[in-house]
Amino acid sequence: MAQPAKRAETAKRVKGATPGTGRRAGLDRADMVAKAIELVEAEGPDALSMRRLATELNVATTTIYWHVGSRDELVTEIIRHQSERLAARPIKGKKPRDRIMSAATHIWESSIEHRAITSLAHQAGSSSLLQYPFEVVLATELEAAGLVGPEAALALQSIRATVTGFLVLALRDESSIPRDRRTTAVWAASEAELDRSTLDALATEPDLNKLFEITLQAVIDNHL
Amino acid sequence: MAQPAKRAETAKRVKGATPGTGRRAGLDRADMVAKAIELVEAEGPDALSMRRLATELNVATTTIYWHVGSRDELVTEIIRHQSERLAARPIKGKKPRDRIMSAATHIWESSIEHRAITSLAHQAGSSSLLQYPFEVVLATELEAAGLVGPEAALALQSIRATVTGFLVLALRDESSIPRDRRTTAVWAASEAELDRSTLDALATEPDLNKLFEITLQAVIDNHL
DNA sequence: ATCGGTCTGTAACAGTGTGCAAGTAACACT
């Protein structure tokens, strides 16, 4: 037989202490996912390797495979788990315009808050899964603003792309990028024939939060 | 002594045929970069491994190291080389608004055209380097439109983020993402309380080109 | 003919995800 894949839990066992004699690790698929999340949040997405996780769990690597199947499944599970955990934040504002903005900002803020897992999801190409619950809320607000069908979809996709862009810029690990290849550094070394003040401004780290707000508002207004 | 790092070219050699006796491969740093670009464009960024490139060049892996230093340097060189090669496309339009749009679209189109290298740059966190020449053009047009200093920088960064977002969505390799985790699939399986037509529209692959144009125009207008 | 810088190859280290076969412990049933 292969793996359980579905949560087995055939036998009820206490997961805290080792159950029977001591051979069984007494660990659950859920335990692995939990530890994986812990690991990712503490040391970033790259720290998540099967061997590392196994060590952390005091278990052989293959045990993880038995429980979760593959690294890919593990990541998916992490994201699924995380997307459920995301606290449904209250939408602020009365006017549709403000409520949409609020819903969109939730994606941004939550993604930054759990930056490690967001990066992980992005790497795995599963950000859709992670952001889905937020997008449902967003879609609801869009419909409340009078947008339905293709119009609502267009607006949502437009917002999605914009948010994604800002997230990529905000979450990329600057510390892992050589100094001379960072955006500001590239502009600082620029010899382009532009106004001095423009060059200086471009060589300065932008305030992404402010920029996000300005840009997103324009994108949203474009659809209302 | 370590590596040359700087293009040595101490002795002038014909790089086509093996020069001396036959021991020397007669390969240049430039040859490695060229082959690497070829490889990346043909089989995607993940196909670029040092061993693979070495095989492709009929050379031992260490030879590559001697010439280019490290994988990271190789990637940087690829990007630098590519960013120079990028044909300076003519800006279309007479009105500043149109010319800015044209400049921004160049980034988009060129990135898609060389999607593999764009992805590579993105993975390595060096997209700044790659897009810099385009951004110079963009900045010039922004100044021509009357934006200078922080205002120009703000506009450029706003546009940069938007373009980045669309690029990420456009370039992520859908074929490597399991069907059930793709955006459209997630929405297709949705049970959210939304209008049927909205759900259907969200389950359909969006026309990113069109969406890009609409969104970017709004972002640009926001700064004029 | 020897010296030294320029290149190239062999072998190895440490790390990754993953598959296979074997083993042990716990349970169910006779």
Add this chain to the structure above:
DNA sequence: AGTGTTACTTGCACACTGTTACAGACCGAT
């Protein structure tokens, strides 16, 4: 109490990654 089945765990191995220490081979200059 003994036996068989299932649930889990493990060690080993494979194929891959980037990178490096070391040992040479080649070549031009002295």
